[in-house]
Amino acid sequence: MKNPNIVILGAGYAGLITAVKLQKSLGVNEANVTLVNKHSYHYQTTWLHENAAGTLHHDRTRIQIKDVINTSKINFVQDTVTGIDPQQKSITLENGQLDYDYLVIGLGFEAETFGITGLKENAFTISNINTARLIRQHIEYNFAKYNNETEKKQERLNLVVGGAGFTGIEFAGELANRVPELCKEYDIPCEKVRIITVEAAPTALPGFDPELVEYAMNRLEAKGVEFKIGAMIKEVTEDKLIYEKDEQREEIPTNTVVWAAGVRGSSLIEQAGFESNRGRVKVRKDLRPNEYDDVFIIGDCALMINEETERPYPPTAQIAIQMAENTAANLKRLIHGNTHLESFTPDLKGTVASLGSKDAIGVVFGDKKLFGWSASAMKKVIDNRYLLKLGGVGLVLKKGKLNFLNL
Amino acid sequence: MKNPNIVILGAGYAGLITAVKLQKSLGVNEANVTLVNKHSYHYQTTWLHENAAGTLHHDRTRIQIKDVINTSKINFVQDTVTGIDPQQKSITLENGQLDYDYLVIGLGFEAETFGITGLKENAFTISNINTARLIRQHIEYNFAKYNNETEKKQERLNLVVGGAGFTGIEFAGELANRVPELCKEYDIPCEKVRIITVEAAPTALPGFDPELVEYAMNRLEAKGVEFKIGAMIKEVTEDKLIYEKDEQREEIPTNTVVWAAGVRGSSLIEQAGFESNRGRVKVRKDLRPNEYDDVFIIGDCALMINEETERPYPPTAQIAIQMAENTAANLKRLIHGNTHLESFTPDLKGTVASLGSKDAIGVVFGDKKLFGWSASAMKKVIDNRYLLKLGGVGLVLKKGKLNFLNL
Numbered sequence: 001m002k003n004p005n006i007v008i009l010g011a012g013y014a015g016l017i018t019a020v021k022l023q024k025s026l027g028v029n030e031a032n033v034t035l036v037n038k039h040s041y042h043y044q045t046t047w048l049h050e051n052a053a054g055t056l057h058h059d060r061t062r063i064q065i066k067d068v069i070n071t072s073k074i075n076f077v078q079d080t081v082t083g084i085d086p087q088q089k090s091i092t093l094e095n096g097q098l099d100y101d102y103l104v105i106g107l108g109f110e111a112e113t114f115g116i117t118g119l120k121e122n123a124f125t126i127s128n129i130n131t132a133r134l135i136r137q138h139i140e141y142n143f144a145k146y147n148n149e150t151e152k153k154q155e156r157l158n159l160v161v162g163g164a165g166f167t168g169i170e171f172a173g174e175l176a177n178r179v180p181e182l183c184k185e186y187d188i189p190c191e192k193v194r195i196i197t198v199e200a201a202p203t204a205l206p207g208f209d210p211e212l213v214e215y216a217m218n219r220l221e222a223k224g225v226e227f228k229i230g231a232m233i234k235e236v237t238e239d240k241l242i243y244e245k246d247e248q249r250e251e252i253p254t255n256t257v258v259w260a261a262g263v264r265g266s267s268l269i270e271q272a273g274f275e276s277n278r279g280r281v282k283v284r285k286d287l288r289p290n291e292y293d294d295v296f297i298i299g300d301c302a303l304m305i306n307e308e309t310e311r312p313y314p315p316t317a318q319i320a321i322q323m324a325e326n327t328a329a330n331l332k333r334l335i336h337g338n339t340h341l342e343s344f345t346p347d348l349k350g351t352v353a354s355l356g357s358k359d360a361i362g363v364v365f366g367d368k369k370l371f372g373w374s375a376s377a378m379k380k381v382i383d384n385r386y387l388l389k390l391g392g393v394g395l396v397l398k399k400g401k402l403n404f405l406n407l
Numbered sequence: 408m409k410n411p412n413i414v415i416l417g418a419g420y421a422g423l424i425t426a427v428k429l430q431k432s433l434g435v436n437e438a439n440v441t442l443v444n445k446h447s448y449h450y451q452t453t454w455l456h457e458n459a460a461g462t463l464h465h466d467r468t469r470i471q472i473k474d475v476i477n478t479s480k481i482n483f484v485q486d487t488v489t490g491i492d493p494q495q496k497s498i499t500l501e502n503g504q505l506d507y508d509y510l511v512i513g514l515g516f517e518a519e520t521f522g523i524t525g526l527k528e529n530a531f532t533i534s535n536i537n538t539a540r541l542i543r544q545h546i547e548y549n550f551a552k553y554n555n556e557t558e559k560k561q562e563r564l565n566l567v568v569g570g571a572g573f574t575g576i577e578f579a580g581e582l583a584n585r586v587p588e589l590c591k592e593y594d595i596p597c598e599k600v601r602i603i604t605v606e607a608a609p610t611a612l613p614g615f616d617p618e619l620v621e622y623a624m625n626r627l628e629a630k631g632v633e634f635k636i637g638a639m640i641k642e643v644t645e646d647k648l649i650y651e652k653d654e655q656r657e658e659i660p661t662n663t664v665v666w667a668a669g670v671r672g673s674s675l676i677e678q679a680g681f682e683s684n685r686g687r688v689k690v691r692k693d694l695r696p697n698e699y700d701d702v703f704i705i706g707d708c709a710l711m712i713n714e715e716t717e718r719p720y721p722p723t724a725q726i727a728i729q730m731a732e733n734t735a736a737n738l739k740r741l742i743h744g745n746t747h748l749e750s751f752t753p754d755l756k757g758t759v760a761s762l763g764s765k766d767a768i769g770v771v772f773g774d775k776k777l778f779g780w781s782a783s784a785m786k787k788v789i790d791n792r793y794l795l796k797l798g799g800v801g802l803v804l805k806k807g808k809l810n811f812l813n814l
Contacts (some may be wrong), residue, residue, distance in 0.1 A: 039594075044663035131595070135542070144544035147537045186540070320598045 002054050004031050004101035004166070004335055005298040006090055009081050011037035011065055012045065013320040013386075014299030015106030020390060021328030023073050030336055033395075034075040034098060036091070040064060042390075043129050044383070046317050049167060051132035052258065053174035054139070056359070058129050060399055067390040081107065086292050092203075102294050102331055107154035107266035109300040109315060112278060114262055121374040123162060123257040126171065135258060142255050143186040155253035157193045160334070162233055162241075164199035165206065165262025166353055169216060172197050173356035175210055176223035196252060198243050200229045205353070213235045215371055219355050240357035263315065277303065285343035287327055296330070298323035304344070321386065352379040360380075411438050411508035412743055414498055415608030416488050418444035418472055419452065420727040420793075422513030426799060427733030430480050438742055441482040441505060441591035444500070447471060449797075450536050452515075452792070453724050456574060458539035458547050459665065461546070461579035462591075462764070464771060465536050474799040484564075488514065491679035494683065509701050509738055513731070514673035516707040518723060519685060521669055525643040526569075530664040531573060534680055542665060549662050550593040562646045562660035564600045569640055569648075570668025571606035572613065573760050576623055579604050582762035585628035603659060605635045605650050607668070612760070619768040628763050672708035685709065692750035694734055703737070711751070722773055726753050728793065759786040 006022065008015045019035045026033070041062040063075055083092035084105070091098040092358035105382040111125035124135045142156035159175055161168045175195050197204070197220075204227060205213045205221045217227060231245040233384050241252045265279025274289050280303040287296050287304075299320035306313050313319055323344060330341040352362030352375050360375035370378055380401040387396045396402075414421045426442045433440070448469040457463035472483055490499035491512070498505040518532035524629065525653070531542045549563035551803060566582055568575045582602050590597040604627075611634060614622045623636060638652040648659045672686025681688045681696050687710040688696045694703050694711075706727035713720050720726055720758045733751040759782050760767030767782035777785055787808040803809075 129594075134551045134555050137548045141548040144541045147542050163802075386450045 003029065005034045006099050006102045006104070007100040007322060008033065008104040008106065009084070009091065010106035010108055010299070011035055011042045012106055012108045012299060013317045013323045015055070015104065016042045016109075016390065017321050017324035018068055018104050018106065018298070018328050018331075019074050022331060023070055023363060025328060025332050026335070028073060031331075032075065033073070035065070035069065035394070036077045036079060036081060036093065036098070038078070038080045039066060040066070040078050041129070042068070044252055044317075045128075045388070046383070048126045048128070048132045049171040049260075052124075052126045052128070052135040054136040054175045055169060055178050058133050061132075062129055062317040063391065063395065063399060068395065073145055077092060081268060086272060086274070086295055089294065099136070101144055102334060103296070104179060104327055104331075105266075105269070105297045105301055106299045106320070107268055107301055109263040110266060110279065111259060112262035112264035113259065115237065116233055116241070119162075119233070119257075119259060122236045122238055123259040125259050126167060135256075139256055140182065140185075143182050143188060146186065146188055153253075153255075154192070155255045157188065158252055158254040158256070159193070159195050160241050160252055160254045161195070161197045162257055163203035163257040164197045164201075164229070165261060166351075168260035169205055169282060170196065170219070170354045172220055172225045173223075173260060173354055173359070176220060176225055177356040180181050193224075194217045194226060195224060196226045196228060196239070196254075198231045198252075199235055200230070201238070202230050203284050204229060208353075208361075212363070212371070216353070216355055216361050219359055223356065241388045248296055262285045263300065264305075265315075269297075269301050275396055276301075278299070280312075286330060287323055288341075289346050296327045298327055300306045304346075306346075313346055316351075317386070318349065321389070322346055349382075352382065370387060410436065412506060413438050413511070413738060414441045414505050415440065415442045415506035415511040415513065416491070417448045417499065417513035417515055419513055419515045420724045421515075421704060421731045422511065423449045423472070424473070424731035425511050425513065425705070425735050425738075426481050428732055429738060430477055431493055431770045432735060433480075433741050433742070435480060438738075439482065440480070441484055442472070442476065442536075443484045443486060443488060443500065443505070444472060444512070445487045446536070447473070447485050448536070451474070451724075451793070452535075454790070455533045455539045455650055456578040456667075457581050458536065459531075459533045459542040460585045461543040462585050463556050468539075468597035469536055469807060470726050470798065470802065472808065475802065477491075486674060487650060491675055493679060493681070493702055496701065499702055507701070509741060510733055511738070512663055512673075512676070512704045512708055513706045513727070514708055516670040517670040517673060517686065518666060520666065520771070523640055526640070526664075526666060529643045529645055530569060530666040532666050533578060542663075546663055547589065547592075549587050550595060554593065555597055560660075560662075561599070562662045564595065564660040565659055565663070566600070566602050567648050567661045567664045568604045569664055570603070571608075571611035571634060571636070571665040572668060573605055573758075574607070575667035576627070576754045577610055577761045578665060579627055579631075580630045580761055580766070583627060583632055584763040586631070587676070589685070601633060602631060602774065603633045603635060605640055605648070605659075607624075609637050611622045611636060615760075615768075616770060616776060619770070619776060619778070623760070623762055626766055627748045629765065631698070646670045670707065672710075672722075674710050676704075683708075687719075693737060693748040694730055694751050695748075703734045705734055711753075713753075720753055722795070722797065725756065728796070729753055756789075758781075759789065760788055764802050 022033050032064050035358040041064050043062040047061040050063050051058040077093050089100050113119040144155045161172050179193050216334050231243040235242040236257050241257050269276050269279045281297045283297050283305045300315040304313050326344040350364030352360050354360045358373050360379050362370040362375040384396050384400045387400050414426050429440050448471050450469040454468040458465040458468050462747045486500040486502050496507050520526040568579050584602050638650040640650050642649040648664050676683050676686045688704045689710045690704050707722040711720050730814050737748045756772030759767050761767045765780050765783050767786050769777040769782040791803050791807040794807050
């Protein structure tokens with residue numbers, strides 16, 4: 001009897017944890033598991049804003065897949081997925097093709113630019129290792145150019161963050177820490193540099209507790225971050241951003257717009273013909289799409305409604321990891337001929353947003369608010385717990401954030 | 408009786424050593440000495456190619472002027488010289504004016520692009536700290552962009568050095584050391600990167616001993632540097648360089664051309680009306696121009712003929728430093744009413760060209776040829792001797808290259 005082929009697309013939080021769990025729970029002769037990923041490495045999306053600001057090297061953020069996967073148990077194919085055919089049960093890769101009996105789609109997010117003029121062409125997004133280090137270098141290059149021009153261009157020193165949501169706030173906090181270092185490196189007076197966060201909603205961090213929002217804004221403003229709240233970005237060009245606030249159009253000269261205000265699921269989802277909204281598929285309770293029983297969609301491409309709030313769960317690492325654990329268990333059931341699958345219930349442990357080094361805000365254990373270094377320490381503990389889950393103590397020691405008690 | 412005003416323009420090798428020598432040899436009541444420099448720091452021009460390649464941080468190359476000048480003895484004015492009026496004995500600065508009784512011009516070099524189409528606009532030059540770190544960042548930025556584009560652009564990875572003279576060879580050697588680090592940092596296969604040196608003369612390092620030239624080319628070629636010898640650069644655009652060799656036009660796609668094949672004296676020299684050739688003034692034996700007895704022109708703006716070879720001495724740090732010592736001694740004579748000035752005779756101790764870390768070629772003590780690590784060690788000894796002269800043992804320990812015995 002032929003072993004079933006399990007194919008996992010993407011080695012982000014969702015895909016990689018699925019693979020690691022299957023590696024532990026399945027015997028070698030129970031299934032052929034193949035993990036497909038574009039790069040040889042996994043990266044922690046939740047740390048990319050630090051790589052983009054230049055406060056943490058990207059090699060700390062990425063983990064070679066072969067360091068956490070036992071390739072005698074799991075096949076690893078480094079290739080780019082170009083198409084999914086759920087009817088033929090076939091995956092097209094840039095350099096090949098794979099057939100599956102069971103498919104796990106963990107293809108992650110893409111930036112969503114909502115058709116804002118020039119945004120796609122001229123703004124950067126914190127999407128992966130390549131874009132994060134490009135942002136870091138783009139900022140440095142502009143600082144390096146500044147003193148080489150007779151006519152000083154302020155747009156080189158105006159750093160604009162599109163969106164004051166979770167990622168935008170975290171990135172602005174890192175930038176505030178990074179700017180003094182950049183000024184020293186390039187002989188630029190710090191008071192000339194501006195960090196401007198532009199948010200369309202009537203508040204920063206929409207959805208967060210107002211006390212935490214106020215704390216975050218005060219702390220970032222004290223570090224020099226400016227906020228334009230209720231300001232809708234209208235257009236981005238090579239050297240400026242135009243926004244509208246209180247029915248007034250305003251212009252910020254800038255070469256650096258980092259868009260952190262919209263994500264969507266992978267566009268391969270739509271191309272595959274799944275019923276979806278912005279690349280996110282409303283999945284059943286067992287994380288399978290309505291149309292197919294042999295496909296699981298997890299992580300940022302999955303849409304699940306929180307029945308308490310009647311709103312979708314946000315696409316977070318926490319939920320992606322839990323979905324992966326649920327899916328690995330369900331795959332084991334299916335392989336063993338058990339078609340009664342376990343429903344997925346998110347266990348939300350809380351949310352912590354970093355405000356740069358040694359500062360953060362968060363809500364944990366349901367309603368406990370955290371501020372400052374205790375929130376920052378909690379964030380590092382969360383990050384280390386993930387590494388522990390992924391690769392054990394060795395990985396925590398190698399890639400972990402171990403200075404969490406550093407006051 | 409009024410103390411004479413001595414004004415020194417430029418704190419390069421020539422100007423700064425003049426100031427340091429006067430500080431030691433003149434009493435406070437003998438003269439008012441004012442040193443004018445654009446930046447708060449002096450830099451070692453001979454190390455800039457390392458900063459530009461990214462193999463040495465520019466803070467190792469620069470020295471705060473106040474760390475070597477006693478400002479209770481010497482006035483330091485940080486400003487940019489905009490004009491010299493030798494008839495009115497007056498210097499115009501961007502933010503002021505200075506009158507002098509004696510003037511020392513040590514304004515250094517500028518790049519000479521010989522009217523090659525597009526070179527001035529599109530090529531970089533290793534001229535100062537600002538341009539050196541811009542080159543470093545420009546190369547990094549292009550490497551960072553490479554993996555962010557669907558259509559890979561080879562011009563981002565082709566690094567072209569214009570000229571295989573002393574600076575071009577030294578820079579190519581550093582680049583060869585730097586490229587593997589950059590490839591690792593940006594996930595680029597090293598075999599995709601090209602370092603191409605384009606030289607118009609029929610040999611690399613024209614004027615050097617042929618055995619040394621062969622050694623240098625072999626060593627650099629082994630590290631992956633390509634040479635186009637007898638190749639005349641015709642045009643540089645944003646994304647390519649065109650050269651002519653054997654009456655054939657060839658094109659290299661490249662975003663990075665570093666021009667290291669021509670320097671000239673400061674253009675302020677011509678604006679001041681001195682008789683000059685490309686900003687270099689043929690000075691008398693005591694380093695004064697024909698027209699004025701109260702002006703000394705030293706360093707790269709001075710032209711002096713080597714009577715043995717009937718060719719001008721090259722504009723080197725070694726000669727600039729010796730000219731400064733001669734001039735400081737002559738200024739002391741003039742202030743003491745002694746108008747019989749000492750003639751300048753260069754004491755050429757040799758030349759060593761670095762080929763990247765731990766490798767070099769050189770001729771010292773007249774005709775002794777050096778290769779490899781012994782030449783490399785000798786180069787570091789020369790650099791440290793200069794620091795010793797400038798700021799004593801403390802400066803050697805702080806900024807010196809102390810790993811010269813590191814094999």
